[in-house]
Amino acid sequence: MPHIDERETTEAKVLWRPSSPENTQIHDFMTSLNQKHDLSLNDYNALWEWSVSEPAKFWEEIWHYSQIKAHEPYTQVLESNQVLFPRPAFFEGSTLNFAENLLYPANAPDENAVAIIGATEAAREYVSWKELRERVRQCTNALKEAGLETGDRVAGFVGNHANTVVAMLAAASLGAFWTGVSPDTGVHAVLERLAQIEPKVLFADNASLYNGKVHGSHAKVREIVSELPKLEYLVVFESADLVEFSLDEVRPAAGKVVTYGSFLSSVRNEAAPLEFASLRPDHPVYILYSSGTTGAPKPIVHGSLGTLLQHKKEHLFHCDIRPGDRLFYFTTATWMMWHWLVSGLASGATIVLYDGSPFRPFDVEGGKGEMAMPRLIDELQITHFGTSAKYLSMLEQAALNPRKHPHRPVTLKTLRAIFSTGSPLAPSTFEYIYSYIHHDIMLGSITGGTDILSLFCSGCPILPVYKGEIQCRSLGMAVSVFDYAGKDISASGEPGDLVCTTPFPAQPVMFWPPGPTGLEKYRKSYFDMFGHTVWHHGDFVRLNPHTGGVVMLGRSDGVLKPSGVRFGSAEIYNVLLKHFADEVEDSLCVGRRREGIDSDETVVLFVKLAPGDASSMPPDLAGRIQAIIRKELSPRHVPAVIDVCPEIPVTSNGKKVENAVKQILCGLNIKIGASVANASCLDWYRNWAVEHP
Structure with missing residues (x-):
């Protein structure tokens, strides 16, 4: 890692440093690598560099260190072909079972110890x-x-x-x-x-x-x-x-x-x-779904070993989860973080499941229930607490100080880490957590995706936490930042597209249905932009060359992620077509999140009214649209802003140009390509962005 300037600047302010990095599992792993391979790895960056330059050796060491339970041994770790598409095979010859590795991990606690705590608003199991x-x-x-x-x-x-x-x-x-x-x-x-x-x-x-x-x-x-x-x-x-x-x-x-x-x-x-x-x-082992930006959500199929290896690596090294620790993530069974949470069993952790509102049971004295989750941490002795950035920002807005609450304050004495994902965590929320929640925990802002069912960038217990930054690029994940021409601009600190340039075992095994159709969906999703050797993820990021941290700037495509819930504009379009075809001629749905201004992404829906209708929004139309979307999809899909627009920007073949409008609304100075057939209409969106700060 480049030398860290000890002078704290606004851009790279240190909020936490690990007190005993030598007592972590990642430090133990690094020490064992030095002894076994005659290396001299002495910090995280050196370990990361080795992990992405020697992928076969690295993943073999993960297999052994995490004690994968297999029925038949592997004959080859990774084929020599280094392209990411078609997906290369890892650990050929081996056979195993995903469920067995979760139910009978090598480091499992005593059989009478607690494996799962199931909590609701009213009960515990x-x-x-x-x-x-x-x-x-x-x-x-x-x-x-x-x-x-x-x-x-x-x-x-x-x-x-x-x-x-x-x-x-x-x-x-x-x-x-x-x-x-x-x-x-x-x-x-x-x-x-x-x-x-x-x-x-x-x-x-x-x-x-x-x-x-x-x-x-x-x-x-x-x-x-x-x-x-x-x-x-x-x-x-x-x-x-x-x-x-x-x-x-x-x-x-x-x-x-x-x-x-x-x-x-x-x-x-x-x-x-x-x-x-x-x-x-x-x-x-799992089927998850893309956000559906260009049609119905695409089923993404994830393999047993890739999921297991990736989750064990993240839990052991990036989270320092140990047998008997209690891992919690506020999630539903739909979100990829549910699968990540459940894999905690494979490391011998107790997983804590919660089903209900994060603000129940209501705090009788306070009246708003903000203390529900902090009290759950104390009650269930949670060591690793995960949630969405939106939830943490809501606590920040309420100025909640759980340890100094006037009614039944909590200690949070078991808490060692907070994880945040789903949307970028605002810099102010970083400071809020260390000032109001706990001064000595690892704040792991993390990012990955349904696409890989794991993380590209994550926390690290041997690195400092810098305000507004994800601590590091994950081990074994060759993350870089590319500009639109495919140039690596990682070292420049300029924003660009998050890409991965080395194969990793958590790549999807296929898109459904099996066969040529699914294979083509897979290729188009990640390898259209930069070719078969570069995974193009669709996140807009920048890498801080001074700290090695990653700053998330949102999505570079049409995926919407309000409050961390990932979905696509096509789901909204389908509902409008079904219920409002007589009133709405066309529409455009994008997310807006401006760096340094917005703590969460706002979903904005522009509708072009049918010919003959008024040029302004009819009094009840926005409310009816929101109500139908809530019923047909979910409350999380409902656009926060609905407005009438005169024209929808499209390409020469009629495809909506969502990304250009999104970038305009987010205040990004990005050149609009010549592919926009009616580019003059973008001036209206520029004016709208100014008039709606």
Whole structure:
């Protein structure tokens, strides 16, 4: 790493330094590498440089240090081909099972220790390692008797609770692919995803608890099931008591509907042991979805070993998570961070699941409930707390000081790290956390994506935290910053596109459907801009050459990420076309986040009214649009600003030019390409940006 100037400037202000870096797992790893390979690695930058210049050696050492449990050994770590597309094979010859590595990690605590803590607004559930294994055994055998086979898809319309983890691990133990969607998602959005992958089994909650209210799922599940003709089993978790859920009314056309209890009790051989399918390292374990900027969300398929290796590397070295630590992330089962959280089991950690509002139970004395999560940290002795940047900014705006709260202050004495992702963490929020939350913790602002189910840039327990910066580029991830011409501008400190130039095992194994169609979707998503040797991620960033830190500037494409929820403009367009075709001729949906001004991204929707309509927004149109989007998709999709525009910028072939408008709204001085067929209309958006500061 370049020498760090000890003089603290506004641009690179040190907020925290590790007190005992020599006691971390990453330091131990670096020491072992020096001894084994006769190296002289003495700081993080030297370790990172070695990890990206020697990818085969690096990932082999990760395999051994993290103690991957395999059925058959590998014959080759990485083929000599160094292009990223087509995806190179890692650890060929080996076989393993993802679920086995989470349920029986080499460093697992005692079987009676707590593996999962499931928390809601009103209750707590403690699941030991022994009980977790037994629950997975029962669910696995029920799925096996239901006819589930390797390669089948299992979906969950479920909350973030222990049964969700059990169902996922049971599916993975058999070699089925798991996909999860949160119950607050609209039916239209659910079907855009599940209809593509045709699940054989669907797990669903009968209801969910949020903000003190029980929300039944019967109506949604009935609609979803009716549009999945190949569904053979609907298994209903009775997650809430006294909720009416008529099983007969939601029966799949091709199969059965049962409660989870009945599903387990119907197993003929109740004593059958838990067996793990022995699978190739690139065998799929998860299906997640792209944001859908150019159509329906694309199913991204992630492999077992790549996911496992990447998560173990991040947990052990970038987070310093150890057996018995308690890892929490505020997430839904849809978000990639749920999968990252669950993998904490593979490092022997206790994972803490929370299903509900982060502001419940309400603080009776304070009235607003901001203390709910800080009190959860104390109650459950959480060591690593993860959340969205939006949540932390809300605490900042409330000027909450949990340790000096006038009613029932907390100590946060077990807390060692806070992780933030989903959107860039504002510099002021960095300072707020160290001033008001805790002065001696690692603040790990992290970034990665659904695309890789892991991180490109992350925290590091042996590096300082600088105001407004992600601490480092992750080990094994050859992250650089390119300009539009493909020139590496990392050392200049100028903003550009985040790219990765060395293969890594967490690359997706495919896009659904398998075959040429999915392969072409995969290529276009990441390798159109700079070719087969460079992964183009779509984030707009800059690298600080003095600190080695990374500053996130938002997305360089049409992906929207308000409050960290990632989705695409096409989902909004589809709803407008379905419900407002007579009133809205065209529309453009972009995100706005200006560096140094906005703490979160604002979704702005411009609508061009149908011919003959007024030139200004009809009184109730914006409200009706927001209401329909909330119903069809989710509350997180609702644009914060809706305004009428005279024209939508398009390319010569009629494609909307979202990026140009986004950059204008964000105040970025980027040249508009000649591909904009009606570039003169962009002046209207420039004026709009000035008039709406």
